[in-house]
Amino acid sequence: MKLEQHKNVFYKNIGTYMALINNELKKEYPLEPLSNHIKMVGGYAFKSSHYLSEGIPIIRISDFQNEKIVLTGVKYYEESNDLERYELTAGDVIIAMTGGTIGKLAIVQDGLGKLYLNQRVGKFQVLNPNEFEDEYVYWLARGIQDIVQNLGYGGAQPNVSNKQIEALEFTFPERKIQRKIIAFLNDLKKNKTNGHYFNANVESKISNIQNTSIRLNTIKNDAVLNESLILKLKEAILQEAVQGKLTLDWRTNNPTSVNASFLLKHIQEEKAQLIKDKKIKKEKPLPPIAKEDIPYILPEGWVWCKIGTITSVRVGSTPDRKTVEYWNGDIPWVSSGEVANNFIYDTKEKITISGFKNSSVKLYPAGTVLVAMIGQGKTRGQTSILKISASTNQNVAGIEIFHQYLISEYLWQFFLSRYETTRSAAVGGNQPALNGGKIKNTLFPLPPLEEQKVIVQRVNTLMGLCDKLVEDVQQSQEQSDKLTQSIMRESLEVNTTF
Structure with a gap:
């Protein structure tokens, strides 16, 4: 359970961590738009009237969950050489570019065969594969998920364009440094960081944020649990009230009601x-x-x-x-x-x-x-x-x-x-x-009427105490949220690019 909580906090903060890494690396590597090294390739506008019961699977936004392609319920299309540019291969990183799940990612798994990319799903297409570790592309994508969501426009139907993503600026270190960053992030995710990876200063800052976030998240989870327990207590009070258990002592002292x-x-x-x-x-x-x-x-x-x-x-x-x-x-x-x-x-x-x-x-x-x-x-x-x-x-x-x-x-x-x-x-x-x-x-x-009065008075008193407990819990939760936001702001107090 602790490792799962650690991972949840890690993924929630990954955008901040990648921004800190990018900010540190720009001291040694120039900032460049993503388009200098990676192009965003959009999918094809397949006509639903041409869908088939078998053929090549079309990967729509609804066809990837939890960063994996899910072929259950997928639509199919006739294979064509004209659609070759829209093919997906194992290891490709794709992103939802519209709708309520804008920014959602997936990595194409091995063994799925030929797949076609649907419109409004973007693929991170590396221009020179020799420049990148495959996994580093994934971490770049993870780092900009929140930005992609914020870039979305269109009100109820947010959208982001290929050009908007391509305009984001990054540092692009050599593969040796990429491998060290990948190792650091994976070890941090598993709560197993050990020694020096690529930059002691930023590693320390990120580790501190992760550990503090864990502690604050624990406080928040405890607050939610406490609030749930208080709700159950209120239910128990009401049950005891209407069953006469709350006024047992009163009846003993007032036998002539x-x-x-x-x-x-x-x-x-x-x-x-x-x-x-x-x-x-x-x-x-x-x-x-x-x-x-x-x-x-x-x-x-x-x-x-x-x-x-x-x-x-x-x-x-x-x-x-x-x-x-x-x-x-x-x-x-x-x-x-x-x-x-x-x-x-x-x-x-x-x-x-x-x-x-x-x-x-x-x-x-x-x-x-x-x-x-x-x-x-x-x-x-x-x-x-x-x-x-x-x-x-x-x-x-x-x-x-x-x-x-x-x-x-x-x-x-x-x-x-x-x-x-x-x-x-x-x-x-x-x-x-x-x-x-x-x-x-x-x-x-x-x-009896007199007992009704006592029940109402006692329930109101106990409910008031419960409400005060809930108020204290909620204040604790709000303070935890504010402190978390403050830590994130302070960690990015220097100018970061994304």
Whole structure:
């Protein structure tokens, strides 16, 4: 693992190392454009309509990975003498000159047979093979990868030209020195440098940068690991909270707290009255809780129920986008992307009274817990608490508490504790989604009201401590990154050519 880390740091810094070598060698060798010794040869614009199921493989940008040619999925073309100049041979170094992987390299392996080079892939063509060790060409190419990426232009589709690469200036030492540089770089990569190679000053500087970068990279990796462990700790805290483990001592000291079964009875009575008063709609009864569906045993005084039994679950909607007078009003309107395990104090968009009245939008009071039912990436299953009255779109379920026996923050913490479980309940093909029925049928562990208050307070305290730890870890990581960048800048404080 340590050697792998050493190699990763080495390859990340290789551009700096080659720049330092080039800068030192220019004291003895003149700077010259690459084109004096190496030409960039572009590939041929093969017509896709002429591709064959067999023939000569065409090497496109997608056909080389990890610095090797990969013939799986390659396209073929008819062999032709006219295409001889585009042939690749073993040992050739090629580079991607366009697209998201611009600067990507490959060395053509032995035993692949005849290959053709496709357009937008460049080949480093040595003019006089007697001047170069084959591997030295590779290290030159490795040294300019970052520069090639920076030279790319064209916005979303970066490109670099042959002339731009050929204009880069290098020193070109004799082969004896090239062999020593190659030996130094390979030994450095393997963490086995020993003695003097070609220039003690630059070797020492590069070795120091490598060793310092390793130490800083270790700090950074430790920070990432620590942040991951803190995330797991937060998950464990939430799990212990909703299982009653976080308040075991409190229950021992408060044996006379009101049993949650009484709370459930009061909730059902209030809900029945609200239905009678036509303040909420009567809904189809939810299926009873099956014994096999109960995930764990609750503490004494707690009770299992369903979200739809103790709350009102509704789904929002979107006023007609084409009707201008429905938008840019004063009523906050939450989209699923804004539901991100957070408190919501404001919204990106707002609707008008007209938009509200002419759609099936619902207005939820502050304290309502929102659940994102659909969305890209992490969105589905994330939750929020409204700190304002607001409406939502149809991809968000609003869980409104219409009584005083459930604290909204405890309900929210429950959903935070089961994020992955909520996500996995989604159904559908390309874009799985939750629905109001799934939310209503969610099993919920209801504690006594006083215990809910203690759970919320303890979870908030512990989460605050975790967030402080994350902040400290991130600051350590930022300092490590800044120090790394500083070292690189200082190492190149003299003028370097590339």
